[in-house]
Amino acid sequence: MKRVFPAGVLACVLGLWAGAASAEPVKIGDLGILADAPFYIAIEKGYFAAEKVDVVLQRFSSAAEATAPLSTNQVQVVGGGVSAALYNAFARGWAVRIAMARTRDMPGYSSDTLVVRNDLKSKTLTAKDLKGRMIALNTPASVLHFMLGRLMESEGLTINDLQTVNMAWPNMGPGMETQAIDGGTVVEPFAAQFSQKNISFPFRRAADFMKAPPLEVSVLLYSKDWMDKDPDQALAFTIAYLKGVRDYFDAMKGGPKRAQVVEICAKYTSLKDKAMYEKMQWSYMDPNAEISLDGLKDQQDWYARNGFVAKKANVEAMVDRRLLDQALAKLGRLDEK
Amino acid sequence: MKQVNRERALTILSPLAVLVLWQAASQVGLIDQRYVPAPSAIAEAGWSISVSGELGRHVIASLRRLAVGFVLGAVPGVLLGIVMGLNRWVRAALDPLVAALYPIPKIAILPLLMLVFGLGDASKAAAVAMSVLFLTIINTAAGVVQLDRIYFDVARNFGTPWHKLFLRVILPGILPTVFSGLRISLGVALVVLVGAEFVAGNSGIGYLIWSSWQTLVVENMFVGIIVVTVLGVLSTFLLREIERRLVPWRQE
Numbered sequence: 001m002k003r004v005f006p007a008g009v010l011a012c013v014l015g016l017w018a019g020a021a022s023a024e025p026v027k028i029g030d031l032g033i034l035a036d037a038p039f040y041i042a043i044e045k046g047y048f049a050a051e052k053v054d055v056v057l058q059r060f061s062s063a064a065e066a067t068a069p070l071s072t073n074q075v076q077v078v079g080g081g082v083s084a085a086l087y088n089a090f091a092r093g094w095a096v097r098i099a100m101a102r103t104r105d106m107p108g109y110s111s112d113t114l115v116v117r118n119d120l121k122s123k124t125l126t127a128k129d130l131k132g133r134m135i136a137l138n139t140p141a142s143v144l145h146f147m148l149g150r151l152m153e154s155e156g157l158t159i160n161d162l163q164t165v166n167m168a169w170p171n172m173g174p175g176m177e178t179q180a181i182d183g184g185t186v187v188e189p190f191a192a193q194f195s196q197k198n199i200s201f202p203f204r205r206a207a208d209f210m211k212a213p214p215l216e217v218s219v220l221l222y223s224k225d226w227m228d229k230d231p232d233q234a235l236a237f238t239i240a241y242l243k244g245v246r247d248y249f250d251a252m253k254g255g256p257k258r259a260q261v262v263e264i265c266a267k268y269t270s271l272k273d274k275a276m277y278e279k280m281q282w283s284y285m286d287p288n289a290e291i292s293l294d295g296l297k298d299q300q301d302w303y304a305r306n307g308f309v310a311k312k313a314n315v316e317a318m319v320d321r322r323l324l325d326q327a328l329a330k331l332g333r334l335d336e337k
Numbered sequence: 338m339k340q341v342n343r344e345r346a347l348t349i350l351s352p353l354a355v356l357v358l359w360q361a362a363s364q365v366g367l368i369d370q371r372y373v374p375a376p377s378a379i380a381e382a383g384w385s386i387s388v389s390g391e392l393g394r395h396v397i398a399s400l401r402r403l404a405v406g407f408v409l410g411a412v413p414g415v416l417l418g419i420v421m422g423l424n425r426w427v428r429a430a431l432d433p434l435v436a437a438l439y440p441i442p443k444i445a446i447l448p449l450l451m452l453v454f455g456l457g458d459a460s461k462a463a464a465v466a467m468s469v470l471f472l473t474i475i476n477t478a479a480g481v482v483q484l485d486r487i488y489f490d491v492a493r494n495f496g497t498p499w500h501k502l503f504l505r506v507i508l509p510g511i512l513p514t515v516f517s518g519l520r521i522s523l524g525v526a527l528v529v530l531v532g533a534e535f536v537a538g539n540s541g542i543g544y545l546i547w548s549s550w551q552t553l554v555v556e557n558m559f560v561g562i563i564v565v566t567v568l569g570v571l572s573t574f575l576l577r578e579i580e581r582r583l584v585p586w587r588q589e
Binding site: 164 | 371372451452455536537538539544547548550551552553554555
């Protein structure tokens with residue numbers, strides 16, 4: 001009894017301490033876009049709660065803005081677009097890792113679109129017809145910039161055959177209406193909204209010309225410090241998140257969960273018009289969140305060739321799929337078909 | 338004389354000392370170079386984009402917009418300020434408008450300016466002009482109102498025509514206040530310009546800073562920040578030299 005009692009007290013204290021170590025909520029850097037849907041689904045359907053993970057959403061305006069706090073573990077998870085910033089961050093030694101894939105563009109599920117003004121429709125039949133035109137980009141050296149470059153290269157031209165200007169997506173509509181720009185690289189729902197308002201038409205979607213490898217649009221980034229110091233919480237988060245991804249996948253395919261997922265997305269994102277979800281193309285999410293290393297390498301090569309990445313990063317070292325593998329071992333793999 | 342030399346030496350040595358300390362702290366790991374590059378890395382990046390011509394292109398674009406916007410805001414600002422200072426009815430009519438429009442953040446209305454003036458230099462120069470206009474009006478009007486009334490009374494008693502009253506009494510009296518307002522306006526103009534170049538564009542120091550952060554080329558971002566500082570110092574110095582020649586009695 002004399003030995004059991006202190007041991008029991010010690011066990012309680014250690015248990016409480018272990019619990020307290022994971023008691024800090026996971027801060028998710030979200031952008032309020034459709035690609036963040038698995039976060040919102042996992043919150044609303046209790047997947048995080050079931051894994052005993054508390055989460056807090058922290059809104060950012062872009063993934064690049066969120067990468068710095070992610071690298072210092074002020075935020076633990078961010079869904080980030082693949083961009084030159086990601087490779088440069090890794091090359092600088094920032095403590096971030098790609099934990100799993102997030103969105104890519106596939107036929108029928110291609111959100112990344114080059115839209116062109118309606119009045120230019122008859123004059124713009126191929127990429128060569130874009131030569132010299134002013135095209136708006138929301139961010140330099142981003143996945144849409146890469147997509148635009150690849151489109152020009154598919155017809156023997158380069159990105160330098162275009163004039164580009166920075167502009168936020170909402171401003172591209174007025175920009176095209178006043179003919180200040182000839183087109184813009186956008187994501188949904190902007191492509192659908194501009195079409196609906198008769199401002200522009202979708203000239204090319206990424207999946208029309210980027211097939212092998214398909215356009216790897218965004219990935220899920222974890223803080224390396226968090227993965228190393230709290231692997232149990234990170235795994236629990238990953239399991240809950242993957243369940244959210246699979247609900248999104250069902251909705252994306254037109255399955256029974258679609259209405260509920262649309263309801264959740266309308267609640268959390270800026271796209272409140274539920275009818276718009278039926279008019280636009282959804283981004284593709286792999287239900288097993290498999291990362292395409294070829295896609296990541298391909299993009300980095302393009303950024304390096306065009307001067308956005310000075311020192312190339314080791315793409316294999318950027319990816320840490322330990323948690324994904326453990327989550328897939330627990331949940332099993334889902335057939336994409 | 339020796340004291341003046343010591344003061345000048347301190348003015349030069351103190352920022353140099355900061356740079357040396359920063360470099361040393363970076364080398365020993367007190368400052369994390371992943372987030373705050375060492376001065377040597379920033380200098381290297383600055384040299385690289387200078388040699389390639391990229392930095393020059395951005396500086397020229399910003400200076401062009403700053404110069405055009407500043408003149409477009411300052412000239413009408415001074416003229417309106419004089420009229421408001423001299424005429425109480427004009428002052429009563431325009432004061433509420435100035436008070437209402439002055440606090441509006443010019444970056445907030447930049448999308449509207451872009452719709453009217455387009456994406457190029459004009460919208461950014463317009464944002465600069467608007468920010469300079471109201472500051473200049475307020476300072477100039479205050480300068481006129483503060484002029485001692487006795488000068489007007491004496492001039493009137495001697496039958497001085499209006500144009501001579503303006504050139505010999507009003508203008509010399511308000512110039513010190515006008516230049517104070519112009520120096521403040523210049524700083525604000527730089528802030529507004531850099532912010533405007535964040536929003537829509539493909540050139541300018543603001544674009545360099547914003548795009549460098551978006552691509553996490555942090556050294557280039559610091560180069561842009563330092564260039565803004567240097568532009569601020571040089572333009573203030575230029576304004577002081579112009580003031581020294583136009584308002585020599587202020588130096589005495």
